[in-house]
Amino acid sequence: MLDWLTEAEIAVILADAAFSEAEPDRAALLRELDELGYDENTAETDVVAAAVHLGNLLREEIRSEAERATSPLFHRLVLAKIDSLGARQQPAPAVGADGTLFGVPPLPEVFVGREGDIAHLRARVNPDRPRSGGMPVVAVRGWPGIGKSTIAAAVARDATVNGWYPDGVLWAGLSEAGDVRGQLGSWFRRLGLGPLEVTDTVDDAGRLLSGRLRDARALLIVDDAWTTEDAVPFLVGGPGCAALVTTRMTEVAQQLDAENYVLPELPDTVGMELIERLAPSVVADDSGGIRELVAELEGLPLALKVAARLLAAEHHLGWGVSDLLEELHEGVRLLEAQAPADRADTASGTTPTIAALFAKSTDRLAAENRRQFAALGVFAHRPATFAHEAMAAVWQVDDPRPGIRLLVARGLLEPVAGGRFQMHALLAAHARTLWAVK
Ligand SMILES: Nc1ncnc2c1ncn2[C@@H]1O[C@H](COP(=O)(O)OP(=O)(O)OP(=O)(O)O)[C@@H](O)[C@H]1O
């Protein structure tokens, strides 16, 4: 009987059930035993029942071990499980319904510029680039709405990059809510690791993923990380993988062991192209006014897209756009407008305003830092750059450095040349609205 129970096929059924916290499948056991020559009608012992009993013991054992994530036995079982998955030739990682792109969002219908940025990021994930050991990680950061998620999707869909990573792309979409377990669970299912069990800690999940990706050649993308802890469990690829993380938070980009890339504003010519493609008749009517607006929106695709939509709607009504352009100069009209449809919140089915997207960053500030941020908006000119001394005066503090440090860490202020600090024009407009309601 012992021989039967330790046969590879039987062991796999028992181990699978134990890991999934389920009863072993009696029918499957009987089928396998049948093939091994077992006859339930003539046998003296009920081997199926014995196998089920053994499976249940194993499950109990795993459950108690799983509570001690550092236990060597747990570790060994986990690795054995991975090997058994490999031996049974689970599909290679990341060949999803959508080709080899798992969870990668589509590119916007009108996608402009970014050739240089894509080339830069492509070079960073090139597997022929000398690697100092583990998986290279690139952190893409930049202003809210600058196009971080979009460029990550463009890299994920780049034909050359796809050629380098035949096991495909795995995309984890985080957010300020940081659904780490949910996203880990979907990577688990994608990689044939079964469901993420309630008893699996995030560390356990990371270990399992790391085993599964040990020999893979896949591009891992962690989009919209708000904390380092949220991103780390996904950064477990082997040396044949590369990872991109996008984040608004400068501190997250810096804390990760990653090469940082600050995604720049779109040049005005490209901003103009974007509006021209989204609202061609408006540009034909008043290219001078639009050019001025594009310069004021400082290359933020989120704002350019929304402005184009508002202008096209106004134009469609047969009205001139000069009044609207006047309002758009102030920024408030844009902040209160809905973001583009691709920024809809899938959970609630609603599309936030630009102000709500910015507020995700400013709501997290402590009251004092939010007040400091708001004060900078009131005092901002175009472009909104500030000297250290001016900030000390506006904030009425002797040493403005802690406040500056914090706003830079949160991606709301950026050091520029000459020891000055810059805030994006639309963030400055957002800051003014915060000041008004203060
Ligand atoms: N190169 C581009 N061409 C056209 N539209 C773009 C481009 N880049 C971004 N967009 C659009 O701008 C909007 C903001 O882009 P995206 O969501 O990628 O910004 P983000 O930096 O990831 O923002 P967040 O900080 O909120 O995560 C989206 O509607 C997107 O479709």
Ligand SMILES: [Mg+2]
């Ligand atoms: Mg994003």
